[in-house]
Amino acid sequence: MRTVLIIGLGRFGKHLALRMAELGNEVMVVDTDEAKVEEMLPFVTRAQIGDCMNEKILRSLGVTNFDFCFVAIGDNFQASLEITSQLKELGARYVIAKADRTIHEKFLLRNGADAVIHPERDAAMRAARAYGARNVFDYLELTEDFSVIEVAVPDSWAGKSIGELRVQSKYNVNIIACKIGGKIRPVAGADYVLSKEQHIIIAGNADKCAIIPELP
């Protein structure tokens, strides 16, 4: 269980607060909008009306007590930047700010944000991967050199088992699941036999993963 502070109850901030609370974390929310704050009262640990551009108010929140502080203000670039920077100066342990534009992201990272979330661009990147390339549906790029992707089973692999193909030792990727008829099932055995009717979900270095769709 963690303690989190969420400043700003726009769509991102509100969904974040509700989900965090649902997962059993201690959630405090702050917003200038009274109606938005009142709406959250039944669901979160603490909900306060306040303008976080006001340093006194920000100080009174006791920001050092939170595991994470989120600045979920998108539209008002100045507010989001000032509040992020102020939180860090007051000793916040870890500040995550929401950005709407790439330039916004750069400023935030240079001025107190430990991490930045950019919902539209992140969603666009995922969609481009998932719907874009033939045979490859990227679920996740954990880092630039580690991915989890879904690929069609190469023809030469059909009818063979994972152990027989020596997938791990030969290609340096892990087959972690298969997808049949849209349903994903974990795969955890070397004697699992692959077939053309399924897709496999592989994990490993992005370049190593990229080899698989190219196999005969």
Add this chain to the structure above:
Amino acid sequence: MRTVLIIGLGRFGKHLALRMAELGNEVMVVDTDEAKVEEMLPFVTRAQIGDCMNEKILRSLGVTNFDFCFVAIGDNFQASLEITSQLKELGARYVIAKADRTIHEKFLLRNGADAVIHPERDAAMRAARAYGARNVFDYLELTEDFSVIEVAVPDSWAGKSIGELRVQSKYNVNIIACKIGGKIRPVAGADYVLSKEQHIIIAGNADKCAIIPELP
């Protein structure tokens, strides 16, 4: 390589178009805003100025030729709903619409959208998982019963190898990577020895994964 139609060059639509094009797909974009369309000309296959609420214009795009059609209009609920529904009536193979609110999503799915993307809520869900629970950083829930999560190494596992612990056969999860000092490295060998300084990234059924953080 796929052919995609993207209607609406807001932040999501624009990032999607650029990334899709970067990945080598054929991209056509349409927007009412001349400046936005012109900005995309160097990067995409075709860029057209047009109001997609106008059925003639929509028809002229030849929507059946595209693998995927994206309706990337968030603010104007009516426009996004009408265009989505119209695309389906004109025979579009697969329509993906962007939603800003949950009620919006429901209407879209009932009126022609094969899939809906909800950037703020999706980002909030991921952030809640990643930053919310102790010892567990959920990267991904591929389905309700398959997850990829990051956990601390249980004390009783420290100093032992993955093969020695018989992780796969005993717990039915795959250790696919480890995270040391913030960097993620793929793990693809049974003789890999675990230590307390790292986190491990495990994949498998969500209930099976949940057992791991509880181990002594």
